[in-house]
Amino acid sequence: MAISTSTWERLSARGGISPRRARTYGFVFIGAGLLIYLLFARAAVPGQTSTFVLNFGTAGQTAPIPDLVLPTGPTLYALALVCAFFGGWQLARGFKRVNLVLGVIAGLFVLAFLAWASRGQSFNLTGMLNSALLRAVPIALAGLSGVICERCAVINIGIEGMMLTGAFTATLMGSLALNVWMWPSWASMSFGLICALISGALLGLLLAVLAVRFKVNQIIAGTAINILSVGVTSFLSSRILSHFQQLNNTGTMQPVPIPLLSQIPVIGPVVFEQNLLVYLLYVLLIVTHVVLFYTRWGLRTRAVGEHPRAADTLGINVFKIRYVNVTIGGMVAALGGAFLILGSVGRFDELMTAGKGFIGLAAMIFGKWMPFGAFGAALIFGFADALQTKLAILRVPIPSQFLLMAPYLATIVVLAGVVGEAVPPAADGQPYEKE
Amino acid sequence: MPPVLELRGITKSFPGVLANDHIDLTLEEGEVHALLGENGAGKTTLMNILYGLYSPDEGEIFVRGRRVEIREPRDAIALGIGMVHQHFMLVPVLTVAENVMLGVEPVRNGIFLDRAAAARRIRELSQQYGLQVDPDALVKTLPVGVQQRVEILKLLYRQADILILDEPTAVLTPQEVEELFKVIRSLTAQGKSVIFITHKLKEVMAIADRITVLRNGRVVGTTTPSQTTEERLAAMMVGREVLLRVNKKPANPGEVVLEVENLEVLDDRGNPAVRGVSFEVRAGEILGIAGVQGNGQTELVQALTGLRPILSGRVRIMGKDVTGTSPRRVLEQGVAHVPEDRQKDGLVLSFPVAENLVINTYYIPPFARAGLLNHEVIFTTAEQRAREFDIRTPSVLTPVANLSGGNQQKVIVAREFSRPIQLLIASQPTRGLDVGSIEYIHQRIVAKRDEGCAVLLVSPELDEVMSLSDRIAVMYEGRIMDILPADQATREEIGLLMAGVKRA
Numbered sequence: 001m002a003i004s005t006s007t008w009e010r011l012s013a014r015g016g017i018s019p020r021r022a023r024t025y026g027f028v029f030i031g032a033g034l035l036i037y038l039l040f041a042r043a044a045v046p047g048q049t050s051t052f053v054l055n056f057g058t059a060g061q062t063a064p065i066p067d068l069v070l071p072t073g074p075t076l077y078a079l080a081l082v083c084a085f086f087g088g089w090q091l092a093r094g095f096k097r098v099n100l101v102l103g104v105i106a107g108l109f110v111l112a113f114l115a116w117a118s119r120g121q122s123f124n125l126t127g128m129l130n131s132a133l134l135r136a137v138p139i140a141l142a143g144l145s146g147v148i149c150e151r152c153a154v155i156n157i158g159i160e161g162m163m164l165t166g167a168f169t170a171t172l173m174g175s176l177a178l179n180v181w182m183w184p185s186w187a188s189m190s191f192g193l194i195c196a197l198i199s200g201a202l203l204g205l206l207l208a209v210l211a212v213r214f215k216v217n218q219i220i221a222g223t224a225i226n227i228l229s230v231g232v233t234s235f236l237s238s239r240i241l242s243h244f245q246q247l248n249n250t251g252t253m254q255p256v257p258i259p260l261l262s263q264i265p266v267i268g269p270v271v272f273e274q275n276l277l278v279y280l281l282y283v284l285l286i287v288t289h290v291v292l293f294y295t296r297w298g299l300r301t302r303a304v305g306e307h308p309r310a311a312d313t314l315g316i317n318v319f320k321i322r323y324v325n326v327t328i329g330g331m332v333a334a335l336g337g338a339f340l341i342l343g344s345v346g347r348f349d350e351l352m353t354a355g356k357g358f359i360g361l362a363a364m365i366f367g368k369w370m371p372f373g374a375f376g377a378a379l380i381f382g383f384a385d386a387l388q389t390k391l392a393i394l395r396v397p398i399p400s401q402f403l404l405m406a407p408y409l410a411t412i413v414v415l416a417g418v419v420g421e422a423v424p425p426a427a428d429g430q431p432y433e434k435e
Numbered sequence: 436m437p438p439v440l441e442l443r444g445i446t447k448s449f450p451g452v453l454a455n456d457h458i459d460l461t462l463e464e465g466e467v468h469a470l471l472g473e474n475g476a477g478k479t480t481l482m483n484i485l486y487g488l489y490s491p492d493e494g495e496i497f498v499r500g501r502r503v504e505i506r507e508p509r510d511a512i513a514l515g516i517g518m519v520h521q522h523f524m525l526v527p528v529l530t531v532a533e534n535v536m537l538g539v540e541p542v543r544n545g546i547f548l549d550r551a552a553a554a555r556r557i558r559e560l561s562q563q564y565g566l567q568v569d570p571d572a573l574v575k576t577l578p579v580g581v582q583q584r585v586e587i588l589k590l591l592y593r594q595a596d597i598l599i600l601d602e603p604t605a606v607l608t609p610q611e612v613e614e615l616f617k618v619i620r621s622l623t624a625q626g627k628s629v630i631f632i633t634h635k636l637k638e639v640m641a642i643a644d645r646i647t648v649l650r651n652g653r654v655v656g657t658t659t660p661s662q663t664t665e666e667r668l669a670a671m672m673v674g675r676e677v678l679l680r681v682n683k684k685p686a687n688p689g690e691v692v693l694e695v696e697n698l699e700v701l702d703d704r705g706n707p708a709v710r711g712v713s714f715e716v717r718a719g720e721i722l723g724i725a726g727v728q729g730n731g732q733t734e735l736v737q738a739l740t741g742l743r744p745i746l747s748g749r750v751r752i753m754g755k756d757v758t759g760t761s762p763r764r765v766l767e768q769g770v771a772h773v774p775e776d777r778q779k780d781g782l783v784l785s786f787p788v789a790e791n792l793v794i795n796t797y798y799i800p801p802f803a804r805a806g807l808l809n810h811e812v813i814f815t816t817a818e819q820r821a822r823e824f825d826i827r828t829p830s831v832l833t834p835v836a837n838l839s840g841g842n843q844q845k846v847i848v849a850r851e852f853s854r855p856i857q858l859l860i861a862s863q864p865t866r867g868l869d870v871g872s873i874e875y876i877h878q879r880i881v882a883k884r885d886e887g888c889a890v891l892l893v894s895p896e897l898d899e900v901m902s903l904s905d906r907i908a909v910m911y912e913g914r915i916m917d918i919l920p921a922d923q924a925t926r927e928e929i930g931l932l933m934a935g936v937k938r939a
Binding site for chain 2: 309313
């Protein structure tokens with residue numbers, strides 16, 4: 001029975017995806033090229049240029065970097081051709097790592113869009129990257145919270161609510177310390193932050209009790225936390241914050257440039273000239289990664305997430321792991337909320353998290369349940385969000401409502417298109433019952 | 436010297452069942468003590484008590500003469516008791532080393548996992564006991580036999596000296612069973628003691644030093660292989676004389692009923708499960724498909740019965756192309772299907788016996804008239820079937836969930852066999868059944884064959900395939916390695932084919 005070339009073996013020669021899917025990718029790449037040509041390249045007037053400003057911030061910049069000036073038309077034609085070429089190659093020969101190529105094409109498309117939007121004008125690219133990072137931080141923290149919870153198989157839909165509560169607590173307690181008790185600014189911000197973390201820990205613990213002890217459906221438990229948080233913070237905000245303005249003003253943390261690192265051209269000021277909470281995110285990313293993959297706790301967490309019964313038979317306390325992780329996850333989510341206040345605007349508004357917790361969950365999935373993966377995905381969402389505001393300034397002839405959709409559109413495209421094969425922890429969302 | 440382990444008067448009841456009734460058991464150092472009994476005899480319950488997963492209602496446990504309380508697996512591990520569970524307790528996405536060290540991880544600087552130290556220790560243990568395995572391999576990439584070695588290494592890594600192996604051979608090829616026995620002998624030679632749980636008589640005779648037989652939660656007796664025979668053990672297990680061989684006349688094959696041509700099917704994850712399978716089954720013969728579980732048998736049966744899409748290839752029944760049609764169309768061609776997982780795919784557990792008996796014919800007269808069910812006919816037919824097929828149930832209106840496994844299987848057999856059928860597809864028809872029910876189902880299948888029905892029998896139990904089939908096809912990694920006439924096939928030859936080895 002010689003079956004040397006079964007259908008499957010023919011498939012696997014093409015990077016493991018079905019011929020139909022491979023063809024679709026090819027057409028998508030060519031389509032991207034066509035769109036660049038039709039939408040952008042034809043609008044360019046000969047001789048027009050797009051200017052990208054690469055300087056940002058003033059502190060410590062010794063040598064300003066010259067602006068990047070591109071001829072709009074030729075750049076766009078070149079980008080269109082590159083996309084079309086990739087598409088042709090995909091149809092004719094096929095790429096081995098086609099998802100990577102898809103990412104590259106998406107990047108090229110965004111670049112073309114920027115070149116078109118900034119034609120005849122100048123566009124501060126570094127400024128936008130900075131804004132993208134700041135918008136990515138709360139999403140990344142939400143995603144990290146999701147990673148910490150789901151790695152031990154508890155789904156945390158309540159991240160949004162935990163962020164909102166964290167934001168409210170940070171505002172109220174921080175303002176109280178600053179404006180009523182007249183503490184110094186750094187002390188009242190730290191106080192607000194610690195109180196926010198405690199509120200997050202309590203909500204995390206609540207989720208853990210519901211999900212682990214009472215085995216409530218985790219989606220419902222998380223949704224309950226979201227509704228609870230919206231109700232409580234909106235009520236208290238309308239009763240307290242709106243009447244006592246001094247309780248809704250914490251001030252914000254100032255950027256602290258890191259010596260040397262902030263001097264790196266372009267990237268330096270974006271990454272290393274931020275406030276302390278951003279640095280805290282970097283530290284948390286590294287710590288979470290190391291803990292998950294290089295320590296006992298991490299190994300046990302992952303085992304509990306994949307096969308809790310196996311962990312139990314080896315004497316590992318499944319419940320304890322879940323309680324601790326979910327509580328920490330709640331604190332990280334609340335930190336994301338606190339960042340919105342202390343690291344960003346300094347005052348609370350009702351429903352101010354505006355879905356960032358959910359986008360954080362998308363970032364977690366897109367990042368395949370890895371801390372840095374979630375961060376990378378958060379950067380993409382932050383970029384889409386920042387782009388939308390910058391474009392409004394550039395007077396792009398697209399209705400602002402459409403631009404507001406950009407981050408969510410990016411979420412949907414990324415989830416549906418690229419992430420197809422992300423595999424969650426095997427026991428994700430399942431309560432564990434001892435025999 | 437006191438025995439390594441002694442259980443005295445262990446009693447455990449679950450609602451409605453007395454799973455263990457005053458069980459006494461002793462384990463001497465360096466012996467293999469087989470615990471023999473049918474499903475539901477209480478073997479696994481007893482071992483779960485010993486491992487701290489259940490707590491006994493009554494009874495005492497002594498380890499090396501000292502009375503102990505085992506409340507959690509952790510306590511058992513600390514006492515040197517280790518268990519290889521019937522369903523492996525391995526995390527597929529972790530490496531061998533990570534799985535083995537889980538729970539007792541060596542660390543550097545008090546924080547960081549010391550994978551190298553764990554790997555070193557695993558290599559030493561592999562050497563010492565003849566358990567070859569690569570510590571850095573991901574568990575999900577390993578064949579089942581190797582995964583079992585990882586499970587044993589987990590126990591040795593924890594310095595367990597009382598090893599409980601729960602049905603360890605259920606997922607192995609005959610050659611892998613031989614390997615396992617070698618490992619067990621090497622373990623006992625080095626002072627470890629083994630409790631070997633099984634319901635397979637041949638294995639008990641081959642490996643055990645002493646045998647304790649359980650029935651209905653009680654110890655029936657303890658004996659040694661030299662003092663007993665397979666027949667006597669079977670009688671102890673079941674409580675009456677049983678026929679271990681199937682009586683059947685030579686087959687009388689007629690026209691081709693099922694014709695499968697170059698069938699390719701994907702599994703749930705989109706990986707190839709059936710890779711170009713071709714065979715035919717004739718009227719009046721039983722074609723048995725042997726193979727270790729998970730080699731594409733499940734997907735093959737699902738594809739044939741219309742439950743799973745077919746990637747390519749042809750399926751013909753009585754010359755009619757049924758490739759890719761619905762399950763109902765397949766059934767209407769005169770196909771009976773006894774599914775692998777009776778509770779999931781064979782029955783609606785919360786429905787009464789009577790409705791389960793008509794669940795594939797409810798829409799045609801006499802059970803339905805003008806689109807409405809005729810409860811009267813359904814009820815009387817069910818009563819008649821229950822008598823005919825000896826279904827032990829308080830009433831045909833009892834939910835089928837309340838029946839024992841054997842009686843549930845009889846409901847399926849009654850439903851499938853009492854239609855006019857040309858082809859019977861039976862997948863693990865005796866899984867989890869007691870010897871008495873197995874005997875009954877086997878006789879029914881042979882009777883169908885003798886009536887001129889074509890039978891496709893799929894089973895990972897080699898004995899079942901060998902005793903029932905007229906021809907035996909061996910499946911390995913989605914391919915049929917070979918098809919042999921049953922009267923010429925030997926266990927060794929089939930075992931090698933099951934492992935993917937084909938002699939020139």
